[in-house]
Amino acid sequence: GDPRRQLFCCDVPRYFYVDLPRSCRACGTDFVFSAREQRHWYETLGFRLDASAARCLPCRRAFRRDRGLSRALSDASRALAEAPLHPPAVLAYARAVVAHAERFGHAPLDAALGALRALVRHAPVPDALYWEGRGHEAAGRAARAEAAYRRFLSAVPSGAAATSLAKDARRRLGEPG
Numbered sequence: 001g002d003p004r005r006q007l008f009c010c011d012v013p014r015y016f017y018v019d020l021p022r023s024c025r026a027c028g029t030d031f032v033f034s035a036r037e038q039r040h041w042y043e044t045l046g047f048r049l050d051a052s053a054a055r056c057l058p059c060r061r062a063f064r065r066d067r068g069l070s071r072a073l074s075d076a077s078r079a080l081a082e083a084p085l086h087p088p089a090v091l092a093y094a095r096a097v098v099a100h101a102e103r104f105g106h107a108p109l110d111a112a113l114g115a116l117r118a119l120v121r122h123a124p125v126p127d128a129l130y131w132e133g134r135g136h137e138a139a140g141r142a143a144r145a146e147a148a149y150r151r152f153l154s155a156v157p158s159g160a161a162a163t164s165l166a167k168d169a170r171r172r173l174g175e176p177g
Contacts, residue, residue, distance in 0.1 A: 005043040011050055014042065022052070026059040069103055072096045080115060087128070090119045094131035101138040109139045126155040130165045137172070149173050 003013035017035035024031060033053040041047045055063060076096040079089040094112045101107035113135045116128045133148035149169040156166050170176070 001039060002043055006049060007042070007046055008049045011048075014038075014049060020052070022054070022056075024056040024059050025054045026063070027056065029056055031056040066103065069096070069100050073100045073107070084115065085119060085122045087119060087123065087125050090115050091125075091127055091131060094128070094135060098131065098134045098138050101135075107138070109135050113139075124155070126152055126157075127165060129155055130169055133169065133172070146173060 001014040001016055003015065006013050017038040019035050020033045020038070022031055022033050023029070031053075037053070041051065041053075042049055053060070073096040076089070076093040079086075080093040083089045094116055097107045097109060097112035101109055113132060116132045116135065119125055119128045120132075129148050129152035133145045133152060136142075136145035136148055149172055152169055153166060153173075156163070
């Protein structure tokens with residue numbers, strides 16, 4: 001180890017690293033906090049020497065992904081509050097709410113659907129109809145989701161019919177792509 005690159009106060013600097021056995025706090029499996037990983041944490045990332053891995057690598061990745069979903073929802077909420085009829089803000093909020101609902105089973109779906117409907121009344125934004133369908137689908141409202149997907153497909157300009165959203169809407173409706 002390189003003590004000049006380590007943050008230590010009451011701890012002794014680490015002159016070498018060894019693999020340490022750990023048990024994951026999330027899933028309970030045993031894993032190894034490797035010497036290479038410790039060196040990266042303490043000398044590159046600047047973690048304090050009393051920090052240690054509490055989760056295995058797959059659980060750490062899932063934790064970061066989940067925290068990213070929550071952060072995206074928070075950021076999109078803030079942007080929507082600042083500009084309630086701004087299409088990119090409304091669509092970002094709807095995407096974040098649907099992703100959060102699909103991952104965690106709960107999210108402010110009705111608020112997102114209300115924002116999408118307000119946007120559609122204000123300006124013709126076909127993508128809002130797609131996300132309305134996704135929101136209804138996440139809320140377990142299959143008939144409303146199907147109706148929103150059909151309105152979306154009829155509102156999509158002919159040149160844009162091959163977009164990924166149109167393909168996904170057709171797939172969700174069970175139509176050939």
